[in-house]
Amino acid sequence: MEELFDQLDFVENPLFESIIDDLLEQQYSVIDTFFSEEEVTILRTSLLEKYEEDKFKKAAIGNKFEEQIIKSIRGDFVLWIDEQKQNPAEALFFKKINQLVNYLNKTCFLGILHKEFHYAVYPEGTFYKRHLDTFQNDDRRKLSFVCYLNDQDWKNENGGELVIYKDENGTETAKSLYPLPGRVVIFESQLLEHEVKPVLASERYSITGWLKTR
Numbered sequence: 784m785e786e787l788f789d790q791l792d793f794v795e796n797p798l799f800e801s802i803i804d805d806l807l808e809q810q811y812s813v814i815d816t817f818f819s820e821e822e823v824t825i826l827r828t829s830l831l832e833k834y835e836e837d838k839f840k841k842a843a844i845g846n847k848f849e850e851q852i853i854k855s856i857r858g859d860f861v862l863w864i865d866e867q868k869q870n871p872a873e874a875l876f877f878k879k880i881n882q883l884v885n886y887l888n889k890t891c892f893l894g895i896l897h898k899e900f901h902y903a904v905y906p907e908g909t910f911y912k913r914h915l916d917t918f919q920n921d922d923r924r925k926l927s928f929v930c931y932l933n934d935q936d937w938k939n940e941n942g943g944e945l946v947i948y949k950d951e952n953g954t955e956t957a958k959s960l961y962p963l964p965g966r967v968v969i970f971e972s973q974l975l976e977h978e979v980k981p982v983l984a985s986e987r988y989s990i991t992g993w994l995k996t997r
């Protein structure tokens with residue numbers, strides 16, 4: 784009986800369906816209006832408040848690396864978000880994320896049980912060299928998620944593109960994506976290498992996270 788109600792409860796969501804189609808077809812999906820302009824402003828305000836309170840830490844890449852070496856790999860500052868202590872901005876973020884996770888679990892049998900998200904700030908001049916998101920000995924990371932919280936007047940000349948590398952029958956392709964406000968990129972954590980190109984002007988704001996299995 785329960786199951787019957789579960790099925791009746793199911794409403795097809797065109798946005799989520801297109802994400803699933805993209806992931807199956809090309810291992811990544813780009814959604815330009817995942818968050819509205821207003822939602823981006825709310826989330827950016829929350830990020831900036833915490834950044835100005837000095838709550839962010841230089842991002843790590845494990846623990847056996849010297850600071851100099853880390854800086855030559857990635858230069859962003861991050862702050863992990865605790866869903867249990869969410870502020871109103873984070874509540875609107877997690878509401879959307881949880882809708883997506885529930886949808887993926889119902890339709891794709893992905894079995895996403897955990898998730899983790901952090902705010903990220905890339906100051907001018909910083910970057911994140913080409914990498915795979917599973918390098919931190921965390922093979923539970925299934926899908927990587929990035930949403931950009933930059934100002935509405937973000938210019939492509941500011942740099943900071945996300946470049947996704949793919950192998951297409953032995954030939955490497957590189958897809959460049961500008962960090963436009965409201966844009967979300969979702970990709971297969973274990974399959975796609977990617978990098979963040981140097982930020983040439985301004986500061987680059989985002990929330991990055993992972994949907995994890997087991």
Ligand code: OGA
Pocket residue numbers: 903911916929944945977978979989991
């Ligand atoms: C990361 C990452 C991409 C981006 O934090 O692991 O690859 O566009 N971020 O910020």
Ligand code: MN
Pocket residue numbers: 914915916927977
């Ligand atoms: Mn990454």
